[in-house]
Amino acid sequence: xxxxxxxxxxxxxxxxxxPILIVSAGVALTVILYSYFNGVEIDxxxxxxxxxxxxxxxxSRAYAEQAELIPNDLALLGxxxxxxxxxxxxxxxxxxxxxxxxxxLDIPDENNETRIQGPVTGLAVDxxxxxxxxxxxxxLHRSLVQGKLPQSPGEVLIAEEYAGQLGLSAxxxxxxxxxxxxxxLALENFLIAGTxxxxxxxxxxxxxxxxxxxxRLALDMxxxxxxxxxxxxDEIYKDEDAMAIAAEFNQAAPTDDEFAPVMYAxxxxxxxxxxxxxxxxxxxxxxxxxxxxxxxxxxNAGLMxxxxxxxxxxxxxxxxxxxxxxxxxxxxxxxxxxxVGSLLGTAIGLGFAYLLQSKGIDxxxxxxxxxxxxxxxxxxxxxxGSFFVGFLPGLLAILLGxxxxxxxxxxxxxxxxxxxxxx
Amino acid sequence: MADDNCIQTRDLVKDYSLGQQRVRALNHVxxxxxxxxxxxxxxxxxxxxxxxxxxxxxxxxxxxxxxxVLDRDIASLTHKEAAxxxxxxxxxxxxxxxxxxxxxxxxxxxFPLLLLGYPASERKKMVLEALEWVKLTDKEKARxxxxxxxxxxxxxxxxxxxxxxxxxFADEPTANLDAQNSRHILNIMQSLNRQLQTxxxxxxxxxxxxxxxxxxxxxxxxxxxxxRVIENSGSEx
Ligand SMILES: Nc1ncnc2c1ncn2[C@@H]1O[C@H](COP(=O)(O)OP(=O)(O)OP(=O)(O)O)[C@@H](O)[C@H]1O
Ligand SMILES: [Mg+2]
Numbered sequence: 001x002x003x004x005x006x007x008x009x010x011x012x013x014x015x016x017x018x019p020i021l022i023v024s025a026g027v028a029l030t031v032i033l034y035s036y037f038n039g040v041e042i043d044x045x046x047x048x049x050x051x052x053x054x055x056x057x058x059x060s061r062a063y064a065e066q067a068e069l070i071p072n073d074l075a076l077l078g079x080x081x082x083x084x085x086x087x088x089x090x091x092x093x094x095x096x097x098x099x100x101x102x103x104x105l106d107i108p109d110e111n112n113e114t115r116i117q118g119p120v121t122g123l124a125v126d127x128x129x130x131x132x133x134x135x136x137x138x139x140l141h142r143s144l145v146q147g148k149l150p151q152s153p154g155e156v157l158i159a160e161e162y163a164g165q166l167g168l169s170a171x172x173x174x175x176x177x178x179x180x181x182x183x184x185l186a187l188e189n190f191l192i193a194g195t196x197x198x199x200x201x202x203x204x205x206x207x208x209x210x211x212x213x214x215x216r217l218a219l220d221m222x223x224x225x226x227x228x229x230x231x232x233x234d235e236i237y238k239d240e241d242a243m244a245i246a247a248e249f250n251q252a253a254p255t256d257d258e259f260a261p262v263m264y265a266x267x268x269x270x271x272x273x274x275x276x277x278x279x280x281x282x283x284x285x286x287x288x289x290x291x292x293x294x295x296x297x298x299x300n301a302g303l304m305x306x307x308x309x310x311x312x313x314x315x316x317x318x319x320x321x322x323x324x325x326x327x328x329x330x331x332x333x334x335x336x337x338x339x340v341g342s343l344l345g346t347a348i349g350l351g352f353a354y355l356l357q358s359k360g361i362d363x364x365x366x367x368x369x370x371x372x373x374x375x376x377x378x379x380x381x382x383x384x385g386s387f388f389v390g391f392l393p394g395l396l397a398i399l400l401g402x403x404x405x406x407x408x409x410x411x412x413x414x415x416x417x418x419x420x421x422x423x
Numbered sequence: 424m425a426d427d428n429c430i431q432t433r434d435l436v437k438d439y440s441l442g443q444q445r446v447r448a449l450n451h452v453x454x455x456x457x458x459x460x461x462x463x464x465x466x467x468x469x470x471x472x473x474x475x476x477x478x479x480x481x482x483x484x485x486x487x488x489x490x491x492v493l494d495r496d497i498a499s500l501t502h503k504e505a506a507x508x509x510x511x512x513x514x515x516x517x518x519x520x521x522x523x524x525x526x527x528x529x530x531x532x533x534f535p536l537l538l539l540g541y542p543a544s545e546r547k548k549m550v551l552e553a554l555e556w557v558k559l560t561d562k563e564k565a566r567x568x569x570x571x572x573x574x575x576x577x578x579x580x581x582x583x584x585x586x587x588x589x590x591x592f593a594d595e596p597t598a599n600l601d602a603q604n605s606r607h608i609l610n611i612m613q614s615l616n617r618q619l620q621t622x623x624x625x626x627x628x629x630x631x632x633x634x635x636x637x638x639x640x641x642x643x644x645x646x647x648x649x650x651r652v653i654e655n656s657g658s659e660x
Binding site: 001004007008011012015311312314315316317318319320321322323324 | 480482502503506507508509510511513515521523524525526530534535537538539582
């Protein structure tokens with residue numbers, strides 16, 4: 001019987017072509033949008049982790065409370081031994097200390113007088129250890145625009161865009177004006193080794209990347225770090241694991257010492273969790289709308305198809321097929337169409353998603369003033385989910401559509417189906 | 424010839440409602456058909472022939488009265504039971520052939536056997552045999568739109584008789600055929616009637632068909648006005 005239905009479907013184009021077209025169009029769109037949101041989400045998580053939150057991050061309790069003010073006077077002390085503890089207790093995580101700092105860049109003219117000044121947001125990371133993971137984490141090689149990466153103390157990187165504004169280039173000398181851990185004035189000269197572009201407005205606006213050793217010296221932060229970031233060694237964020245590590249660590253931490261370290265998972269920091277939930281519900285909504293629209297179109301197509309097939313249905317009833325079996329065969333046909341349509345739509349969708357993954361959409365304009373850690377070029381990301389998301393809506397839509405339109409088989413008297421075939 | 428009762432109707436009434444009006448299509452029809460009959464229901468258009476055949480064929484149910492077909496009371500059957508009855512024991516032939524357009528001649532004839540769940544090898548044997556009866560073995564791969572009217576109706580005959588049903592209902596089977604094709608079809612049906620003891624019940628107002636019948640029931644305005652056995656018909660019993 002299935003063979004019989006299949007033959008009918010293959011030979012009667014109008015029975016299969018239009019529904020397949022609708023299903024595959026809907027499924028393709030679902031796959032594309034899913035992959036796109038996926039890409040944005042993965043990109044956002046990665047950026048947040050790399051530039052701000054790590055997969056987990058330890059700070060002093062007091063620092064954590066006002067983290068956005070970068071209160072370096074509340075930074076962690078005794079960082080060397082703390083890092084050693086972390087490495088022994090959580091070997092699946094790579095730990096790295098960082099200092100964020102703010103201040104002014106003072107750029108001298110040829111007479112060593114101030115030519116121009118600008119605010120700067122700094123990130124001090126381990127640039128010079130032999131096994132430092134930071135160069136990779138931050139993608140410094142990839143982001144380098146001119147010059148080279150810092151090779152020796154006193155050399156820094158500066159955002160290309162910002163360098164342009166201040167008239168700086170590789171080889172320029174700048175003075176960082178900031179505050180030490182104790183609140184006194186800090187002045188330190190740096191040589192710009194190169195400029196970088198991260199492709200992310202929040203970082204490209206006024207950022208400086210320096211070695212943590214240099215900044216410890218400049219800001220009087222011996223054996224101190226504002227934050228210690230931890231990254232899973234496979235570089236993939238796993239929320240449950242991160243939460244578990246943070247919880248375990250915090251359990252052991254004294255609760256009465258505001259300088260004692262506390263740990264947070266990525267999702268506990270920033271507004272990322274809300275954003276992730278939002279994308280999930282947007283995807284859900286889009287799916288719902290697609291299912292409803294597709295089902296409605298397919299319902300209509302199904303109605304016309306059934307009317308066109310009253311003759312066939314009448315004959316089949318006359319030959320002793322019962323209504324239930326005719327109805328089931330319509331549903332079965334729908335399932336086959338839905339499956340083929342979903343398959344086709346998924347293939348088409350993956351094709352476009354792949355294009356979006358390799359080319360991306362340039363959203364630089366949208367990101368100009370954004371503080372969100374989102375790349376300027378938004379790329380789709382094909383994951384295992386991309387292969388499956390389309391099937392449920394595809395099959396559901398055609399099942400709904402056919403299920404509703406096929407009810408007319410039940411509503412009609414058998415002999416009435418006949419009258420319609422006698423004309 | 425077996426003369427056990429095949430179909431009995433008692434005071435069969437069928438009313439249709441047309442808006443406010445009620446149309447009485449069958450008015451107390453009482454008839455008896457024995458198995459193996461080759462019988463026609465004739466009468467002017469609108470006299471109730473199709474309605475009568477549809478009820479006896481379990482495609483429709485009567486408003487009142489009874490129709491007992493192969494010992495089953497049509498009015499009391501569920502949809503499923505009626506479908507079962509048609510599936511196992513009835514064949515239908517229509518004025519407009521009603522072949523399934525997307526399927527080949529072979530597949531059209533095969534369909535009732537699929538419903539009955541015959542295995543493929545047996546189906547093939549039975550379909551070829553049925554096509555042999557209607558002399559269409561050379562067209563088994565053709566599609567309905569590649570057939571003439573006469574050939575199409577022969578396929579419909581093959582489809583109706585392939586499962587060797589007890590009764591074949593044929594509603595104006597020759598109305599769309601020319602004289603020669605009509606005769607051809609009737610010859611085939613007549614020989615099947617003889618060889619397989621299949622009961623044939625026609626509705627018709629075609630003189631050519633009437634010549635072949637061994638019994639003619641006349642309906643007028645939903646009533647039986649005449650019921651006679653024709654001694655000197657085209658068949659000898
Ligand atoms: N579904 C229906 N609704 C209302 N009236 C109907 C319906 N079907 C049949 N009738 C009426 O019942 C009467 C008998 O119809 P039927 O189709 O049985 O006639 P017939 O003898 O087969 O006619 P014909 O020779 O033209 O095929 C007619 O008056 C017809 O108008
Ligand atoms: Mg009629």
